[in-house]
Amino acid sequence: MSILTLSGNGRPHKRPLWLYYDAIWGYVFIVPFLLVAAVFLIFPIAYSFYLSFRETWLYSNWFDQFADMRYVGFRNYVDLLRNPQFWWALVATFVYALLVIPTSIAASLALALFLNTRLPGYRALRSAFFLPHVFDVFVVGIIWLLLYNPQIGPFAEFFRWLGVEWFKKHGFVDNPYTILPSIAFAMVLKGMGFGMILFLTALNNIPDSIFEAAEIDGANARQKLFYVTIPLLRPMILFMSVTGLVGVLNAFAEFYAMTKATGGVAFQFLGATVQAARVSGFYLYQLFSDAFYGHAAAMSFILLLIGLVITWVNFRILGKEA
Amino acid sequence: MANFANSTLATTRAYGRPMPKAWRYALSYAVLLPLLLLVHLPLLWMIITAFKAPGYGTKLEFIPRAGEAMYTLENFRQVFFDKDFPFYRFAWNSLVVATGCAVVTVAICTMAGYAFAKKRFPGRDLLFAGLITIMLVPGIIFMVPQYRLVLKFGWINTYLGMILPHTANIFGLFLLRQHIRGLPDSLLEAARVDGASEIGTFFRIVVPLSVPVMITLFLLTFVGQWSNFLWQLIVNTPDSPHLTLPVGLSLFQGQYQTEWEKMMAGACFSILPIAVLFTVAQRFFIQGLTAGSVKE
Numbered sequence: 001m002s003i004l005t006l007s008g009n010g011r012p013h014k015r016p017l018w019l020y021y022d023a024i025w026g027y028v029f030i031v032p033f034l035l036v037a038a039v040f041l042i043f044p045i046a047y048s049f050y051l052s053f054r055e056t057w058l059y060s061n062w063f064d065q066f067a068d069m070r071y072v073g074f075r076n077y078v079d080l081l082r083n084p085q086f087w088w089a090l091v092a093t094f095v096y097a098l099l100v101i102p103t104s105i106a107a108s109l110a111l112a113l114f115l116n117t118r119l120p121g122y123r124a125l126r127s128a129f130f131l132p133h134v135f136d137v138f139v140v141g142i143i144w145l146l147l148y149n150p151q152i153g154p155f156a157e158f159f160r161w162l163g164v165e166w167f168k169k170h171g172f173v174d175n176p177y178t179i180l181p182s183i184a185f186a187m188v189l190k191g192m193g194f195g196m197i198l199f200l201t202a203l204n205n206i207p208d209s210i211f212e213a214a215e216i217d218g219a220n221a222r223q224k225l226f227y228v229t230i231p232l233l234r235p236m237i238l239f240m241s242v243t244g245l246v247g248v249l250n251a252f253a254e255f256y257a258m259t260k261a262t263g264g265v266a267f268q269f270l271g272a273t274v275q276a277a278r279v280s281g282f283y284l285y286q287l288f289s290d291a292f293y294g295h296a297a298a299m300s301f302i303l304l305l306i307g308l309v310i311t312w313v314n315f316r317i318l319g320k321e322a
Numbered sequence: 323m324a325n326f327a328n329s330t331l332a333t334t335r336a337y338g339r340p341m342p343k344a345w346r347y348a349l350s351y352a353v354l355l356p357l358l359l360l361v362h363l364p365l366l367w368m369i370i371t372a373f374k375a376p377g378y379g380t381k382l383e384f385i386p387r388a389g390e391a392m393y394t395l396e397n398f399r400q401v402f403f404d405k406d407f408p409f410y411r412f413a414w415n416s417l418v419v420a421t422g423c424a425v426v427t428v429a430i431c432t433m434a435g436y437a438f439a440k441k442r443f444p445g446r447d448l449l450f451a452g453l454i455t456i457m458l459v460p461g462i463i464f465m466v467p468q469y470r471l472v473l474k475f476g477w478i479n480t481y482l483g484m485i486l487p488h489t490a491n492i493f494g495l496f497l498l499r500q501h502i503r504g505l506p507d508s509l510l511e512a513a514r515v516d517g518a519s520e521i522g523t524f525f526r527i528v529v530p531l532s533v534p535v536m537i538t539l540f541l542l543t544f545v546g547q548w549s550n551f552l553w554q555l556i557v558n559t560p561d562s563p564h565l566t567l568p569v570g571l572s573l574f575q576g577q578y579q580t581e582w583e584k585m586m587a588g589a590c591f592s593i594l595p596i597a598v599l600f601t602v603a604q605r606f607f608i609q610g611l612t613a614g615s616v617k618e
Contacts, residue, residue, distance in 0.1 A: 025520045026441030033434035037490035044467030066470045119350050127604050134600050136549035138568040139592045143364040146582055152380040189361050249460040253551040281462050300463035307459040
């Protein structure tokens with residue numbers, strides 16, 4: 001049918017007829033996906049940008065706040081940049097990223113190296129280490145809240161048995177000093193099996209002949225690890241760093257669960273009171289749930305820029321490799 | 323000579339002479355088994371606590387004394403049919419949302435993946451590159467505008483509001499497109515020569531040959547939406563009839579702070595089905611992750 005309409009309009013065809021036919025069917029097949037993507041992914045980016053220059057106000061129509069926002073220019077961005085809470089959100093995110101990403105990569109790599117041999121039961125072990133990755137983050141966070149409980153949890157008791165009373169008194173997620181490392185520890189344990197699978201795949205792609213050549217040149221196990229294996233795994237390590245950073249910018253449920261929706265204990269930062277574990281994703285949620293939609297949109301846009309910078313750096317580095 | 327190719331960390335002595343196999347294995351187990359216990363401590367603790375009688379969940383005791391009723395099934399029954407926090411409803415809602423999202427995602431990603439892989443149309447490569455770029459930005463930035471859209475469409479407290487906004491899965495599109503690109507063109511041409519329609523080619527050639535990847539995407543989406551806490555939290559008001567497991571558990575936690583036995587019984591309803599699903603279908607999970615992560 002489409003052929004008839006196309007050839008009936010009298011235009012000369014330089015390309016074979018079936019190519020037009022093919023193109024039309026190409027559009028037909030992408031339409032459902034593109035429609036959803038346009039409405040829920042592409043439009044939101046533009047709309048976020050628009051919203052970031054507006055804000056709800058005292059007399060906004062309570063039933064349709066989004067339709068009744070005032071233009072405020074760059075006020076939202078300026079507000080954020082002058083707010084210590086915003087800077088603490090970025091610092092906390094950065095600290096959390098430093099705690100969680102290198103540890104995850106090292107732990108995943110070590111696991112992959114242990115399980116890259118024909119150790120009896122290696123298949124079952126790989127699956128067992130991977131399993132927690134598929135569990136609900138929020139629910140796992142609630143379980144960790146019990147494990148970290150200073151009165152009734154096993155970890156505080158374990159440290160007391162070791163002779164460290166500090167956690168019994170101050171808890172793990174109940175003080176500003178250990179809250180981020182404690183959440184990071186829980187998340188590294190949950191995610192290391194996922195990284196392990198990625199590293200196992202990458203290890204599998206390294207030809208055996210490279211190790212044989214190193215062996216013939218007299219390299220010992222440690223030299224092989226540091227001068228052969230790790231350099232060859234560099235693209236995977238970079239990939240995991242970048243996806244890890246984007247993951248940290250997105251982190252929310254684990255913080256919501258392990259701080260009982262508060263963002264953690266309060267402490268002083270740059271002369272303001274901030275919540276110790278209020279990372280960028282949590283801060284964005286808080287702006288949103290307090291109905292500061294304009295500020296939340298501006299925060300989204302700042303996160304978008306950070307995400308794009310990370311991606312750009314990634315492409316630069318990975319591009320150089322290839 | 324033969325087995326050094328696979329020997330990496332801690333498997334040979336520093337001067338190159340291979341360690342006896344039994345030692346190597348013993349060393350590996352000595353590291354891996356305690357670590358495995360630590361990794362699964364939350365799972366074990368959840369299950370043990372969920373079976374404990376009220377009051378015992380907060381005690382570090384595990385072996386009941388003679389005549390002591392330390393373990394019970396009561397928590398599961400109470401939580402499942404709780405009047406204010408009915409976990410049977412939460413579980414059903416989670417199942418509907420996760421399944422619905424996975425079905426729609428697989429359908430539209432397979433169709434679009436086929437078009438991007440095998441059809442030639444103006445703007446194809448530019449469009450694909452643009453979509454891939456969106457995949458790399460943090461997803462949380464879509465929260466505010468998507469919420470506004472759902473509000474505008476009147477989809478607050480509905481399944482549709484929870485399902486539809488997350489079905490344009492660009493990772494899934496990428497996965498399917500990579501797979502379909504690997505199918506030989508000659509198969510599609512043969513179908514065309516035999517007079518198959520475009521729809522017929524899609525359903526008789528492309529879909530049957532993509533089933534494993536489609537299952538993988540289905541499972542990854544299912545598990546992802548089963549655990550999608552933030553979105554399900556904001557598109558539901560607390561009195562919504564469509565609360566899902568994590569949101570329900572979060573409200574339950576707000577109400578019964580100290581009843582850890584019941585809270586862990588509630589957690590079991592979220593964790594255990596996924597554990598079973600993974601054990602049954604782990605091949606598909608791992609296949610999808612390795613296919614998606616290895617660039618090239």
